[in-house]
Amino acid sequence: MWRCGTALALCSFIRLDLPPPSPPYVGDGQSETPIAPMCNLYSQTMPREAVIRLFRVGGNRAAAFAPQPAIFPGHGAPVVRRAGDGEREISLLSWGFVLPRPGRAAKRVTNARDEKARTASFWKGSFEARRCLVPATSFAEPTGRRPAIWHWFALKGEERRPLFAFAGLWRAWKGPLREGAEPVEIDVYAILTTAPNDVVRPIHPARMPVMLSGQEAFDAWLDGSPEEAFALARPFPASAMRIVLEGDKMDAG
Numbered sequence: 372m373w374r375c376g377t378a379l380a381l382c383s384f385i386r387l388d389l390p391p392p393s394p395p396y397v398g399d400g401q402s403e404t405p406i407a408p409m410c411n412l413y414s415q416t417m418p419r420e421a422v423i424r425l426f427r428v429g430g431n432r433a434a435a436f437a438p439q440p441a442i443f444p445g446h447g448a449p450v451v452r453r454a455g456d457g458e459r460e461i462s463l464l465s466w467g468f469v470l471p472r473p474g475r476a477a478k479r480v481t482n483a484r485d486e487k488a489r490t491a492s493f494w495k496g497s498f499e500a501r502r503c504l505v506p507a508t509s510f511a512e513p514t515g516r517r518p519a520i521w522h523w524f525a526l527k528g529e530e531r532r533p534l535f536a537f538a539g540l541w542r543a544w545k546g547p548l549r550e551g552a553e554p555v556e557i558d559v560y561a562i563l564t565t566a567p568n569d570v571v572r573p574i575h576p577a578r579m580p581v582m583l584s585g586q587e588a589f590d591a592w593l594d595g596s597p598e599e600a601f602a603l604a605r606p607f608p609a610s611a612m613r614i615v616l617e618g619d620k621m622d623a624g
Contacts, residue, residue, distance in 0.1 A: 410537075410562060410580045411481055412521070413510035414440050415448060416624035417534045422506050425534050426451045426459065426589065433461035441621035442466065444481045450560050451504035452541060453593060464503075464560045468493070469544045476550040483540055485565045485581065485604040489597065494561075497540035499597050504589055505539040505562060508532035509615060509622045512575040522574045523616040526584065532615065532624040538563040538581035538592050538603060568606035570614070582607040 415422075416438040423433050428451060436449045447463045454460040467479030470493070480493075488498040509532055513519035526533040541560040548555060567579040581604050583592055591599050616622050 410510050410512065410564065410578070411444055412620070413442050413507045413537075413580075414523075414532075414622040414624065415442065415506050415534075416440055416508045416532055416622070417506070421534060422449060422461065426461070426504060426506065426536070427586075428459045428461050432458060434463045436461075436463060438624070440623040444479050449506055450539060450541060451506065451536070451589075451593070452501070459593075462558065464541055464558045466560060468540075468542065468559050468561045469546070469548065471546065477546075477548060479548075479559075481561055482564045482578070482580070483561045484578070485563055485601075488540070488563060488604070489601060494540060497542045497561075498600070501541050502592055502600055503539040503541045503560060504536040504583065504592060505560060506534060506536055508534055508624055510537075510580060511620070511622065512571065514574055520618055521616075521620050522614055523619075523622045524571060524612055525615045525622075526582075527611055527613050532622070533584075536583045536589060536592075538583055538600075563604060565604050566606055568609040568612070570609045570612045571606075579606060581605070584611075 418438060419433065419436055423430055432454070434449065439446075439448060442448045444467045445465060447465055449461050450464045451459060451461055467481045470478040470480050472478060483494045483498075488494045509523045509525040511521045511523045513521050526535055539560050539562055541558055543556070544559050545556045546554050563581040564578040565581050567575055567577065571579040583589060583603060584607075588603055592603055
């Protein structure tokens with residue numbers, strides 16, 4: 372049985388260079404379709420040192436990681452959370468909570484709807500006790516099919532792709548990830564979503580990820596009460612966002 376998600380080393384189970392996984396996976400666990408219904412692709416292209424600095428994590432409390440121009444469900448990616456001793460750490464977690472389905476392959480559920488996070492048993496414990504920050508520099512939503520056109524959203528700022536965080540939840544998973552596979556023991560994460568703003572709505576009219584910027588928001592999401600954290604579950608200001616790339620399925624920044 373593999374164990375991963377530790378802060379001090381790059382786990383051999385979580386791969387950072389895998390192609391998109393095969394279905395089944397869903398955005399929020401509400402749909403049976405394998406087509407990504409909301410944010411299921413993002414990038415984190417800042418170097419490790421910049422991520423450590425922005426999120427105020429000690430170098431010895433951060434896993435080794437490199438910039439990733441495309442992060443898909445099932446991939447491993449850096450996540451900022453509180454360690455058992457209360458200090459911040461950056462660990463490599465696998466994207467997508469695991470939803471067991473007896474007699475069928477488990478689903479990876481990548482997104483948590485804001486209206487479900489405090490009430491649904493699948494999310495409630497993580498929202499109350501295991502919130503995390505998911506560093507990112509952009510995220511993508513598609514239009515059309517065969518081929519889809521990917522539209523990449525990022526923050527405005529002096530840098531080409533300013534670093535921000537998604538509001539995340541995490542938990543441990545112990546069991547198989549695929550039908551007939553060996554059991555694993557990993558830490559997994561999901562991204563909270565909310566209603567879209569005026570930049571995202573023309574591309575995805577239903578949802579967008581909850582985005583956080585600035586130390587006050589980071590601190591409130593990690594350490595605030597559930598009520599204080601939930602107050603951050605709102606559309607990011609459209610005036611602070613822009614579309615930075617269209618067409619490609621990766622954003623190298």
